[in-house]
Amino acid sequence: MKEITQIEKNDSTEEKIKQAAREVFTQKGYAATRTRDIAEASGYNLALINYYFRSKEKLFDIVMLEHLQTFVHGILGIVDDPATTLQTKIKILVTHYIDMLIKNPDLPLFILSEIKQDPSMLISKVGVGKMQHKELYIVKQWNEMVAITKKPSINPAHMIMNVVGLTIFPFIGSPLIRNRTGMSVAQFNVLMEERKTLIPIWINAIINIE
Amino acid sequence: MKEITQIEKNDSTEEKIKQAAREVFTQKGYAATRTRDIAEASGYNLALINYYFRSKEKLFDIVMLEHLQTFVHGILGIVDDPATTLQTKIKILVTHYIDMLIKNPDLPLFILSEIKQDPSMLISKVGVGKMQHKELYIVKQWNEMVAITKKPSINPAHMIMNVVGLTIFPFIGSPLIRNRTGMSVAQFNVLMEERKTLIPIWINAIINIE
DNA sequence: AAATTATTTAATCAAACGATTAAATAATTT
DNA sequence: AAATTATTTAATCGTTTGATTAAATAATTT
Numbered sequence: 177m178k179e180i181t182q183i184e185k186n187d188s189t190e191e192k193i194k195q196a197a198r199e200v201f202t203q204k205g206y207a208a209t210r211t212r213d214i215a216e217a218s219g220y221n222l223a224l225i226n227y228y229f230r231s232k233e234k235l236f237d238i239v240m241l242e243h244l245q246t247f248v249h250g251i252l253g254i255v256d257d258p259a260t261t262l263q264t265k266i267k268i269l270v271t272h273y274i275d276m277l278i279k280n281p282d283l284p285l286f287i288l289s290e291i292k293q294d295p296s297m298l299i300s301k302v303g304v305g306k307m308q309h310k311e312l313y314i315v316k317q318w319n320e321m322v323a324i325t326k327k328p329s330i331n332p333a334h335m336i337m338n339v340v341g342l343t344i345f346p347f348i349g350s351p352l353i354r355n356r357t358g359m360s361v362a363q364f365n366v367l368m369e370e371r372k373t374l375i376p377i378w379i380n381a382i383i384n385i386e
Numbered sequence: 387m388k389e390i391t392q393i394e395k396n397d398s399t400e401e402k403i404k405q406a407a408r409e410v411f412t413q414k415g416y417a418a419t420r421t422r423d424i425a426e427a428s429g430y431n432l433a434l435i436n437y438y439f440r441s442k443e444k445l446f447d448i449v450m451l452e453h454l455q456t457f458v459h460g461i462l463g464i465v466d467d468p469a470t471t472l473q474t475k476i477k478i479l480v481t482h483y484i485d486m487l488i489k490n491p492d493l494p495l496f497i498l499s500e501i502k503q504d505p506s507m508l509i510s511k512v513g514v515g516k517m518q519h520k521e522l523y524i525v526k527q528w529n530e531m532v533a534i535t536k537k538p539s540i541n542p543a544h545m546i547m548n549v550v551g552l553t554i555f556p557f558i559g560s561p562l563i564r565n566r567t568g569m570s571v572a573q574f575n576v577l578m579e580e581r582k583t584l585i586p587i588w589i590n591a592i593i594n595i596e
Numbered sequence: 597a598a599a600t601t602a603t604t605t606a607a608t609c610a611a612a613c614g615a616t617t618a619a620a621t622a623a624t625t626t
Numbered sequence: 627a628a629a630t631t632a633t634t635t636a637a638t639c640g641t642t643t644g645a646t647t648a649a650a651t652a653a654t655t656t
Binding site: 204205206207208282285287288289291292293295298330331333334337338340341342344345346348349351352353355357359367370371374377378381382385 | 414415416417418492495497498499501502503505508540541543544547548550551552554555556558559561562563565567569577580581584587588591592595
């Protein structure tokens with residue numbers, strides 16, 4: 177029987193291995209990661225990794241599941257809140273994601289790379305079938321807005337790609353951007369902080385084109 | 387001595403192997419690609435790949451170099467053209483890239499993933515040190531514009547990230563987007579065609595915020 | 597057509613890799 | 627403290643993988 181006997185749960189060997197695995201997997205991807213890399217990064221022996229997690233793939237699944245949860249964590253509460261306007265929702269969303277991405281800059285490239293390798297993983301390994309078409313409040317608000325402003329309505333998919341692209345892309349392109357401009361991570365993060373207020377303004381401008 | 391004795395250069399064994407390598411490397415990335423995958427995809431034996439290209443890495447370098455050339459091909463002529471306006475340049479650039487990306491949808495994720503693995507590759511394996519600070523005509527035009535419109539000037543890096551992000555991100559997120567929306571590649575490409583005209587309009591709206 | 601060169605393949609090597617084993621050490625229970 | 631269980635490690639196994647070799651076949655030259 178496994179019980180929490182230690183003061184901190186993250187002090188446990190299992191947790192430290194998982195932490196090391198998270199770092200190595202996220203940086204190098206599944207294929208480029210060797211189980212020995214995780215062993216070295218964790219400070220433990222190779223066999224111990226398999227003792228705790230049975231296989232490289234099982235350990236990867238845990239890491240990937242946690243990452244996906246990190247990614248969608250909290251957004252349902254934001255987009256389905258009847259108390260906030262559409263503009264406020266966008267502002268909160270962008271701020272929320274930029275904060276998260278500054279802490280986890282290589283999450284998007286990792287997730288999108290691995291999903292591309294095996295898109296079925298989304299349903300098989302992770303249960304991302306929920307939250308589907310629950311008629312979120314943000315959708316209601318979007319429809320109301322396009323009803324009022326009688327402009328030629330563009331596909332909502334465009335606006336989703338715009339918000340997500342403006343927010344996430346800089347982090348995906350960060351290695352290239354910083355290499356070309358000679359920017360430091362700190363300088364880059366300053367720009368990202370700026371984008372917290374800029375992106376909602378830009379999205380607003382895009383929506384309100386005369 | 388090697389001469390072009392065949393009618394078509396792409397009929398040569400060497401070219402067919404390179405073609406197969408391009409497909410496999412681009413789809414799966416360097417680490418996940420086995421030389422045997424390339425052999426199978428090309429229809430030739432494993433040893434033949436090494437006979438022509440010495441090693442997996444050498445073959446990869448060739449593929450990567452060609453991809454990077456594809457990516458920057460033609461853009462210098464667009465951004466350094468004194469005959470076109472800033473707005474026209476953006477329109478031509480976006481159209482040019484969307485056309486290219488519809489033909490090579492997994493180029494961005496491939497390039498950005500591999501660059502992240504080894505950013506030094508840009509200078510070591512490929513000579514991407516040129517075209518640096520030649521005072522391109524588009525930069526001159528940008529400076530003129532911010533001089534005329536006396537708005538609080540935002541960092542130009544933001545606008546570059548915006549144009550590139552709006553254009554390229556949908557292709558990077560395509561596997562996830564299509565999985566979530568149930569969109570086909572054809573339907574997705576229709577949206578991308580729409581973005582050829584939409585993105586320049588959106589960028590214009592962002593620039594001309596009152 | 598004989599000789600030479602280029603192309604193609606089956607078989608194999610050595611290193612890397614994921615995973616297992618058996619044994620040692622530490623912690624917990626009796 | 628003895629017995630039992632949990633944790634940790636060195637050594638090793640069987641595949642996979644990148645790469646090579648030697649020999650066969652095809653093409654080209656003399």
